[in-house]
Amino acid sequence: xxxxxxxxxxxxxxxxxxxxxxxxxxxxxxxxxxxxxxxxxxxxxxxxxxxxxxxxxxxxxxxxxxxxxxxxxxxxxxxxxxxxxxxxxxxxxxxxxxxxxxxxxxxxxxxxxxxxxxxxxxxxxxxxxxxxxxxxxxxxxxxxxxxxxxxxxxxxxxxxxxxxxxxxxxxxxxxxxxxxxxxxxxxxxxxxxxxxxxxxxxxxxxxxxxxxxxxxxxxxxxxxxxxxxxxxxxxxxxxxxxxxxxxxxxxxxxxxxxxxxxxxxxxxxxxxxxxxxxxxxxxxxxxxxxxxxxxxxxxxxxxxxxxxxxxxxxxxxxxxxxxxxxxxxxxxxxxxxxxxxxxxxxxxxxxxxxxxxxxxxxxxxx
Amino acid sequence: xxxxxxxxxxxxxxxxxxxxxxxxxxxxxxxxxxxxxxxxxxxxxxxxxxxxxxxxxxxxxxxxxxxxxxxxxxxxxxxxxxxxxxxxxxxxxxxxxxxxxxxxxxxxxxxxxxxxxxxxxxxxxxxxxxxxxxxxxxxxxxxxxxxxxxxxxxxxxxxxxxxxxxxxxxxxxxxxxxxxxxxxxxxxxxxxxxxxxxxxxxxxxxxxxxxxxxxxxxxxxxxxxxxxxxxxxxxxxxxxxxxxxxxxxxxxxxxxxxxxxxxxxxxxxxxxxxxxxxxxxxxxxxxxxxxxxxxxxxxxxxxxxxxxxxxxxxxxxxxxxxxxxxxxxxxxxxxxxxxxxxxxxxxxxxxxxxxx
Numbered sequence: 001x002x003x004x005x006x007x008x009x010x011x012x013x014x015x016x017x018x019x020x021x022x023x024x025x026x027x028x029x030x031x032x033x034x035x036x037x038x039x040x041x042x043x044x045x046x047x048x049x050x051x052x053x054x055x056x057x058x059x060x061x062x063x064x065x066x067x068x069x070x071x072x073x074x075x076x077x078x079x080x081x082x083x084x085x086x087x088x089x090x091x092x093x094x095x096x097x098x099x100x101x102x103x104x105x106x107x108x109x110x111x112x113x114x115x116x117x118x119x120x121x122x123x124x125x126x127x128x129x130x131x132x133x134x135x136x137x138x139x140x141x142x143x144x145x146x147x148x149x150x151x152x153x154x155x156x157x158x159x160x161x162x163x164x165x166x167x168x169x170x171x172x173x174x175x176x177x178x179x180x181x182x183x184x185x186x187x188x189x190x191x192x193x194x195x196x197x198x199x200x201x202x203x204x205x206x207x208x209x210x211x212x213x214x215x216x217x218x219x220x221x222x223x224x225x226x227x228x229x230x231x232x233x234x235x236x237x238x239x240x241x242x243x244x245x246x247x248x249x250x251x252x253x254x255x256x257x258x259x260x261x262x263x264x265x266x267x268x269x270x271x272x273x274x275x276x277x278x279x280x281x282x283x284x285x286x287x288x289x290x291x292x293x294x295x296x297x298x299x300x301x302x303x304x305x306x307x308x309x310x311x312x313x314x315x316x317x318x319x320x321x322x323x324x325x326x327x328x329x330x331x332x333x334x335x336x337x338x339x340x341x342x343x344x345x346x347x348x349x350x351x352x353x354x355x356x357x358x359x360x361x362x363x364x365x366x
Numbered sequence: 367x368x369x370x371x372x373x374x375x376x377x378x379x380x381x382x383x384x385x386x387x388x389x390x391x392x393x394x395x396x397x398x399x400x401x402x403x404x405x406x407x408x409x410x411x412x413x414x415x416x417x418x419x420x421x422x423x424x425x426x427x428x429x430x431x432x433x434x435x436x437x438x439x440x441x442x443x444x445x446x447x448x449x450x451x452x453x454x455x456x457x458x459x460x461x462x463x464x465x466x467x468x469x470x471x472x473x474x475x476x477x478x479x480x481x482x483x484x485x486x487x488x489x490x491x492x493x494x495x496x497x498x499x500x501x502x503x504x505x506x507x508x509x510x511x512x513x514x515x516x517x518x519x520x521x522x523x524x525x526x527x528x529x530x531x532x533x534x535x536x537x538x539x540x541x542x543x544x545x546x547x548x549x550x551x552x553x554x555x556x557x558x559x560x561x562x563x564x565x566x567x568x569x570x571x572x573x574x575x576x577x578x579x580x581x582x583x584x585x586x587x588x589x590x591x592x593x594x595x596x597x598x599x600x601x602x603x604x605x606x607x608x609x610x611x612x613x614x615x616x617x618x619x620x621x622x623x624x625x626x627x628x629x630x631x632x633x634x635x636x637x638x639x640x641x642x643x644x645x646x647x648x649x650x651x652x653x654x655x656x657x658x659x660x661x662x663x664x665x666x667x668x669x670x671x672x673x674x675x676x677x678x679x680x681x682x683x684x685x686x687x688x689x690x691x692x693x694x695x696x697x698x699x700x701x702x703x704x705x706x707x708x709x710x711x712x713x714x715x716x717x718x719x720x721x722x
Binding site for chain 1: 458462659674
C-alpha cells in the first residue's frame with residue numbers, strides 16, 4: 001500500500017508527517033508544475049474549476065509514480081468540491097489507472113464514520129497493529145507541524161514588506177519550512193519553529209516603511225495554494241504590502257469539528273453576520289465570508305482587499321458581483337483575480353503593481 | 367376582482383418550469399402578472415456579474431421590468447426537492463438583482479426550501495401572499511388553484527413542446543392544437559422500457575426521429591439561450607422528448623450505483639434521464655448546456671467518462687454548449703449532421719433486423 005494526497009499549500013508537510021509517524025508507506029506527488037496542470041486540463045473540460053484540474057493532475061502524477069491509495073478530503077453541498085471524488089474516480093478509471101479511494105468525511109456524523117469504516121476495511125488488512133496504534137500519534141504530529149507551518153507563514157507575511165533585499169523572506173521561509181518538514185519528534189518541531197522564527201526575524205529589515213494592509217479573501221483553495229494563485233501573497237508582500245488572510249487549515253479543521261469557540265472560527269461568524277446586509281442567505285463555501293470580510297476590513301482600516309477565485313466558481317461568482325458594490329459602498333479598493341489554467345503570472349504581477357500604486361495615491365490624497 | 371397592481375416575473379431561469387404555478391397564484395390574489403419580453407439582443411444583455419448566460423439574462427429581464435411593475439417576483443430557490451438542492455447561484459440571485467436594479471423596485475425574494483418538509487412550499491407562498499396584503503385564507507385558496515393549474519399544464523407539456531411554436535409554449539391561454547395526422551394510430555413513446563428491435567424494424571425511415579433533449583429547463587426552452595433549437599429540431603423532422611416524461615423513480619434507478627450521491631436536483635434529473643434515454647429506444651440524445659454552468663461542466667465530464675467505461679452507447683449523443691455568442695447557423699449545421707447520423711444508425715438497425 002502506498003498512500004498519496006493532493007498538494008495544497010503546505011499540506012504535504014503535515015500529511016507526510018502523519019503517514020511517516022504511523023509508519024504507513026506514502027508518495028508525495030511532485031510539486032505542482034505546468035505539467036501537473038496540463039495533465040489536469042487534458043482530462044477535464046474548460047468550465048470545471050481550477051482546483052479540480054490541479055488535484056486531478058496531482059493524482060495522475062502520483063499514481064504514475066506508483067501510489068495506489070488516494071486520500072482526499074470530502075465536502076458537502078452546494079459547491080462542486082463535494083462531487084470532485086465522484087467525477088475524478090470515473091476519470092481515473094477511464095484512463096486505466098488503478099487506485100483505491102479513501103474520503104475523509106467533511107462532518108463527523110455516525111453515517112460518515114460508518115462509511116469510512118467500510119472504505120477502510122480492505123486497507124486495514126494491510127496495516128500492522130503498530131501502524132494503527134501509532135496513527136493517533138501521527139495525527140497529533142501532523143497537527144503540530146501544521147500549526148508550525150502556519151506560524152511561520154504568518155510571520156513571513158508580516159516581515160516580507162520590510163525586507164531590504166527582495167525575495168530574502170521567501171528564501172528564508174522555504175528553509176524554515178524544510179526544517180519543520182525534517183523534524184521527527186515533537187521536540188524537534190518546537191525547535192524548528194524557534195529556529196525558523198529567529199531566522200525570519202534576523203533578516204535585514206527596513207523599518208522606516210509603512211506597509212499597506214491588504215486582506216486576501218476568496219475561495220479557500222486559491223487563497224491557500226501559492227501554485228494556484230501564482231504567489232499573490234509573496235508578490236504583494238514584495239511590493240510592500242502586509243497581507244492578512246483568515247483561511248488556514250487550522251481554521252477550516254476547527255470549523256468542521258464545530259469548535260466555534262476558537263477565535264478565528266468566531267471571526268467567521270462575525271463576517272457572516274456582516275454579509276447579511278448584501279446577501280439574504282448562505283450561498284455556500286466562502287461566498288458570504290468573502291463579502292463579510294471585505295466589509296469588516298474596511299471598518300478596521302485596511303487599505304484594500306484582494307479577492308481570489310477560480311474561473312467559473314459557482315459561489316464566488318455571486319460574491320464578485322456583490323463585492324463590486326461593497327467596494328463602492330464602503331470605499332475600499334477591491335481587486336478580483338479570476339484564476340484559470342492560462343499562464344497569467346505576468347498579468348497578475350502587472351495588476352498587483354497597479355493596485356498597489358492606486359493604494360499609494362489613495363494614501364497620498366488622504 | 368379589481369387589480370391590486372402589477373407584479374413582474376422575469377422570463378428567465380425557473381420561469382421555464384413554474385410559470386403556470388406562479389401566474390395562477392398571483393392572478394387569484396388579484397395581481398396583474400407582467401412578464402418581460404422574450405427576445406433579448408446580445409447588445410442589450412446586462413453584464414452585472416461574470417456569470418453564466420441564464421443568470422445574466424435574469425438580470426437583464428429584471429432591469430427591463432423594473433419601471434413597469436410594483437413588485438418583482440424572484441424567489442430564492444434553495445431547494446425544489448425534499449432532499450436535493452439547487453445551484454448555489456440561485457441562492458444569491460435575488461440579491462444580485464436587487465443590486466443590479468439599484469433598489470428601484472421591490473423584490474419579493476421569499477425563500478423556497480422544500481427540504482424543510484411537505485408543507486414548506488405552502489408556507490412560503492402564504493408568506494408571499496401576506497407580503498402582498500392578502501389573508502391566509504385567500505393565499506391557501508390561490509395556492510390550491512395554482513397547484514391544480516400547474517399539474518394540468520404539466521400533463522400536456524410534451525405535446526405542447528411538439529405542437530406549438532416556442533414563443534407560445536408558456537402562453538397558457540393558447541390550447542394545444544388537436545392532433546391531426548397521428549389521431550388514427552397513436553405512436554407509442556419509445557421510452558418506457560427498452561424497445562425490442564422488432565419495433566424499430568417496423569418503423570420506416572422518414573418516420574419522425576425521436577430525440578430526447580436533456581438539460582436545465584431554461585436551457586431547453588429559452589430561445590435567447592438556445593437560439594430556438596426546438597423549432598430547428600422540429601423543422602428537421604424530430605419529435606422531442608424531455609425528462610418530464612420520466613418519473614422520479616426511473617431517474618433514481620439510473621443513479622443507484624454511484625459512489626456518491628449527486629446532490630443537485632437538476633443535476634440528478636440530467637444524469638438520470640440521460641442514461642435512461644440512452645438505454646431505451648430513442649434515436650438520439652442532445653444535452654444542452656450553458657457555458658460556465660458549474661453543474662453541467664462537472665456532470666458532462668462524468669457522463670462522457672461513464673459512457674466510455676461502460677463500453678459506449680449505440681445511440682448518438684450530442685453535447686451543445688451555449689453562450690451569448692452562439693449563432694443559429696452553426697447550430698443548424700450541427701443539428702443537420704446529427705440527424706444524418708441518427709438516420710444512418712436507424713438504417714443499419716433495420717438492415718440488421720431484416721437479416722435476422
